[in-house]
Amino acid sequence: MDDVKVVLGVDAGGTSTRAMVASPDGLRAARASGPGGNPSARGVEAACAAIAGAVTRALEAYGGGPEIAAAVLGVAGHEPFLTGAGREALLRALPVAGARLQVVGDVPVAFAAGTPEPSGTVLISGTGAVAAAIEDREAVAIADGLGWLLGDRGSGYWLGRRAAESVVRRLAGGEPDTPLTHLIVTAVLGHGPQKHGPQKHGLQKHGPREHGPREHGPQERGPREHGPHEEGRSLANAVIRSLQSAPPAAVAALAPHVGTAASQGDPVATEIVTEAAALLAETVAAVRRPGDTTPIVLAGSVLTTPGPVREAVHDLLSRRWRAPIATAGSGAGAAAWLAARTLLGPAATPAHPLLVTSGADE
Structure with missing residues (x-):
């Protein structure tokens, strides 16, 4: 092949x-x-x-x-690109005239980012969460992926919401x-709980007269002997107000703090990590047959980032299935490798680690 001809992969x-x-x-x-390319x-x-x-x-x-x-092109929310005006608009925007072009979902690309094998299972946990059974590099069964409001259990959004919920209740x-x-209060409000009193931890230690009624508004009507409770309620309300107006991605951005706190031995964070891992393992079980020995690929920011969540998920999956478990590399590299396969067939296999690793997504 002429060396000026190339393959293109998009994630x-x-x-x-x-x-x-x-x-x-x-x-x-x-x-x-560049910016997000999800048409949905x-x-x-x-x-x-x-x-x-x-x-x-x-x-x-x-x-x-x-x-x-x-x-x-691996495109999340890709349906508008597969047929009709969406696909035509994409073709007009790209210099792909004469190229062998495929537009696929992000799930098969995520699986290929972890293994060159044609079949197996992929578990994705990023802002959302989904698992899929892959056969001949196509998704044949999908579990979850139901969105932040009704599903995506164990996702970045789920972790962030559970963390914020636990914090405001406490x-x-x-x-x-x-x-x-x-960690959560600082991430949401820009300052930690210590800004509201002399103690970095233990809001309950504040005396009832440390703040005047003007700082707490409606909370001044509560019994004075419960000053620390008033302060906690005020701080909780501030977090609630901020998150109620935040997009799902902002809630998902809280997820890394769960892993950080769990690594510090925080029992609340550890419980959330354990629950998230169990939910993600259940999602895999919904699409994977008992005794299956094909590869399992972990993808998405929650599972490609080293930390307690990935470790807990890996442990649960390895105990349930005797199968190789891989962490996804570059999605764009995987898409480029899939494009190379359309030209070279099985001869493209040696290029897989080069493209998936050298293009590790930053």
């Missing part, structure tokens, strides 16, 4: 879009990123623009005016705060 999610341009053998690659979240026009921008920058980074021979109930309290 377009709700938060960001990553593109990779590479030689089919994986020995040379360039990548670029951002609209078809904005998604097309985001994907096209990332692709253009990746081509420029590769240099030499390469021609795209094959492309695989604050409102006058219970001693834990490291998780400090």
